[in-house]
Amino acid sequence: MDKHFEDLGVIRKHLIEYLHAYDLKHLTQIPPGFQNHIFWNCAHVLVTQQLMTYYLSSNAMLVDNDWVMRYKKGTVGDKNVTENDVRLLIKLLQTSLVQLKKDYNSEKLSYYKPYETSFGIHLENIEDAIRFNVLHESLHLGYVMALVKGIS
Structure with missing residues (x-):
């Protein structure tokens, strides 16, 4: 699983760079053709990773629970984001990955309730969830890259 954690680290590094590169106005701007903004995509990957793992x-x-309700699948980005939210998200994107690796290695996550993703992929164990999370975070990094082209 080390490679998957390494890949997640690279993806998170890029997401954090985008969060640092833009001000709050741009992080919460939803360009035409999109339903969410940069901040939402970054918060959504964190919430989804926490739910799945x-x-x-x-x-x-x-x-x-407030973050889960605001950024889970099916929610829409809003402008009710503060600078403190951005700072907290950056911190959590960094620390949650370190904690996930630690908890995985300690077998804290060995019990797993099987789940089928909206992609139709069956997650039977924590390894499946971590592997799928790489795909999911990559997808949303792609959305962030597209959103950057649409913000002014």
């Missing part, structure tokens, strides 16, 4: 393994998540 911690919630489905019956462990406490590092994000609170």
